[in-house]
Amino acid sequence: MTATPVHLWRMLVWGRALARHGALRPFESPKAPLAVRLIARTARIGTGAPATPDFAAGLGAVGPAAIKLGQALATRPDLIGPDAARDLVRLQDSLPPLPFAVMEAVLNAASPGGDWRTQFQSIDPIAIGAASMAQVHKGVTTDGRAVAIKMLRPGIEADLTRAIDTYEWAASHIETLGGEFARLRPRAVIATFKGWTEAELDLRREAASASELAEAVQGEPDFIVPGIDWPRSSRRVLVIDWVDGIKMNDTAALAALDFDRRKLAMVLVNGFLAQAIAQGFFHADMHQGNLFVIPPADGDDARLAVIDFGIMGRINRRARMYLAEILHGLVTGNYKRVAEIHFEAGYVPPHHNVAAFATALRAVGEPIRGKRAKDVNITQLLDGLFAITRSFDMQVQPHLLLLQKTMVMVEGVALTLDPQVNMWEVAEPYVRDWVRDEMGPEAIIADRIVENARALA
Incomplete structure (x- = not known):
């Protein structure tokens, strides 16, 4: 101690x-x-x-x-x-890279026979990225595939x-x-x-997160998650497919590329909704440095790829249901229902008044209703919401705050692709349909069976 x-x-x-x-x-x-x-x-x-x-x-x-x-x-x-x-x-999260000789020792320790050459034809000694916990090099496997090799820093x-x-x-x-x-x-x-x-200190878990995320977005074919090279990955080394694309923060290269920017913005938003709302498991660090535009080829449209699966969020089904209803209520202006959901979920202590809480929500929601995303002052919106949490003694829900931060991040990236995109308009039909499907008779019966089983356990 x-x-x-x-x-x-x-x-x-x-x-x-x-x-x-x-x-x-x-x-x-x-x-x-x-x-x-x-x-x-x-x-x-x-x-x-x-x-x-x-x-x-x-x-x-x-x-x-x-x-x-x-x-x-x-x-x-x-x-x-x-x-x-x-x-x-x-x-x-950026630091000067360590010399390849230092990182080579990490890779050798994780390779059969203590030599990385048993698994890779070549590795570029110049790091393509270096952060506080790991750094990344480009390599070619013994079977000729281009890969990204992420290695933990010694002593981290x-x-x-x-x-x-x-x-x-x-x-x-x-x-x-x-x-x-x-x-x-x-x-x-x-x-x-x-x-x-x-x-993040066990790169096998990051690999598993990437694999799970790929399953979560399999219904979004233009949202790409690189494949994992499991045989070459270990606790301290992660090997994934190389993404041959343009980083979203490379504005000059993107400006020179001919692609449907609005469609790709929709791919980003729908990919996020598929993760967060439909599956309850989402990439929580989707800033421009972790997103790539894969240029159009062979008549196909541009696609979007995401990397770095160290920070992920997870929300259980009941919380997702509450969240979806809250989003739908805010978009449609049904503040009374949003307030009721907060009380039903236990987010607001029961000694407070539902109607008063609905009025407080209206004060925050009405100024942004019907506005385009680029016209919404996110700072004022968040300030208003956090003032409500203090006034109504709400305990902070870290998983929802992580989701909220990711939503703001996704919205910002989407706006760089298409300044006219309105994330709330895109989300509304998705959320509405999901709530309808999840609130159907079969879903309600399944929920009751689970609740009864827990009560009898």
């Missing part, structure tokens, strides 16, 4: 790094507990902290674990505030274990402060983060 002075020392070192980028200034707010304010001010002494916080740069300076935590916190504007969350969205497991140990310690102390701190459940936040990182 790690001693308290060790935790405090780590936090002081991290705090100094954050303070140099002004990232501790929000903790000096009069609303923060006195102990937190004192720690933030002490860490800032002599750092020359800028007046405007740069949260992304601050966490990037702390190290790999902080980068991953920052990505997780970007999904929690209710916890860190909308300004910090927006800043963290730009936090790119120990680094993350030490950091998460202190995160857990800090979260438990913060939660004991009660009030708003308890409502935001920091221990649950760190537990979710720990689960993500543990999954």
Whole structure:
């Protein structure tokens, strides 16, 4: 068990790094507990902290674990505030690559006979991507297939274990402060983060996530998930099919490509809906760097491919049903039904009033109804929704926040393809049909059988 002075020392070192980028200034707010304010001010002494916080740069300076935590916190504007969350969205998990000789040792250790040449004809020694936990090289297998080879960085497991140990310690102390701190459940936040990182430290689990996602979108033929090379993959090495396409963040190359941009935007949105609503398992990091446009060929339209399956979200069927009804209600303006669903799901404590909650939802929903997605101020929308969660004592649902963050991300990417696309209009018929199918007699009977079985167990 790690001693308290060790935790405090780590936090002081991290705090100094954050303070140099002004990232501790929000903790000096009069609303923060006195102990937190004192720690933030002490860490800032002599750092020359800028007046405007740069949260992304601050966490990037702390190290790999902080980068991953920052990505997780970007999904929690209710916890860190909308300004910090927006800043963290730009936090790119990118580090200088390690020399291939270092990574070669990782690959050799995972190869038969201790030599990667038993599995690959060649590997480009120049990394095509390097992040806090792993880096990627292009290779060619012994049977002539082009692949992407992802390898964990040496020592990353120990680094993350030490950091998460202190995160857990800090979260438990913060939660004991009660009030708003308890409502935001920091221990649950760190537990979710720990689960993500543990999954990312076993690349076989990432491979399994890619395989499951491929099944989830098999009804969307233009939404491509690369195949997994299972025999060549292991806990520390992941080998997937090479995606021969143009990255979505390569705006110049995309501008020169002739393809149906609106259709591809629809492929993206429908692919996401198939994951999140129909299957309850979704890629939770669909930013432009993880999406590729596969150019049209042989008369076919352009297709979309997704990579990097380290951050995935999962929502059970009952939660998906509630979510689908909520989305449908917001799109159609049925705020009373949306309010009732929140109470039925237990999201709002029963001592509150359904009608009052419906009115609060209307105040947020009406200003955006009928608007095009590009005309909706997402910041104002989220601020309004999080104000409702505070006013009605709603406990935060981390899995729904992850979905919400992904929805905003998908919407943003779709708009870069087609500024006229309206995600809500695309979603409405999909959600309506899914709710109709799931609420049919057979589905209701199946639900009752399951509930009765649980009651008898």
